[in-house]
Amino acid sequence: MVCNTGVGLTPLVDGQVHHFQARGLYNGLFLMWDEESGTYWNHITGEALYGPLAGTRLELANVLHTTPAQSLAEDEQTRIAVSGQSPRRRRGGRSWVDRVPVLRGMFRSTIDEEDDRRPTMDIGLGIWGDSVARYYALDIVVENDAVVIDSFAGRRLLVFVEPSANVLWAQYTSADSAWWEGKDLRLSNGELIHQGVTYDNEGERVPAERPLQVFTRWYGFALTFPHTEVFQAPENR
């Protein structure tokens, strides 16, 4: 989708599987619709917006933007589902980060008022919890040597550019600083992130704990979380 927002959801309502499809637009984002109830849903928050189930929420999970090389480094047993359907037949091509699409009028007509703290199609990582949301612009993280240590929901948070996919990831950490050793990220607590996988100082894998996050366009995140904070580089705080 033009907003670039991938989200994992559990399609269960009262213990029953519902079947979803994209059907509609609101705030420049597509709306999901379920066959069982005919309700329209927000595809980022999993909240039923309009229809019989309005107010119901689906359980959320992270979906990571990555590459086969990185995913296999994480787990050799990773599987893939291929539909063979695509609006673009060309394989590979430019990453989402390199594209600069324009938000067309059809999308804009569903938006009341944009949040102009960042450019409409700016790309970054949005994270959120129960009471707070924050947006990390890719440009700002890149200018900060592609790694930031911040605090979120009372915990220390590592936000970095994952080199193989050139996207932002965030995970909780106990480190208070981090630096690059080639394409590996070394943390001050002795851990090393290699191909997106975290290892401790004895080379054992450490499971990454991540807040809910989406690699997304600014307009969609800001309209979904109107009170979102915007991360500022330390010198601008």
Next chain:
Amino acid sequence: MNLAYNVFRSVVATLFLTALLPRVGYAQADSVPRVPGFDVNRAMLRDRSRFTPFVVEESQLLSEALGQGVVDDDTPILVVERGGERLALITREMTFHHVAQGEMAGEPWMVSF
């Protein structure tokens, strides 16, 4: 310029919604339950989807797909996890489907994009 654009946008949206609402069965849209703040007059509610959801019934090892040239090392993918299992979806295919869903490790899952 902005005023003219906004007026044009409102007219187009109103005409579109006026034509669409009866077809989606919401002629009495005011009675449809909604969450506070949802403005149905701004929403485009389709009577059918232009996009076919991806109902995932089979998969293969990513390493095999890589060996067969189905994907490259650097093909953008989206990875979802359930019950300790991981499933990749090709990002460009998700720009066609927007929704994929299936079952993994005995648990239902869905990805929206």
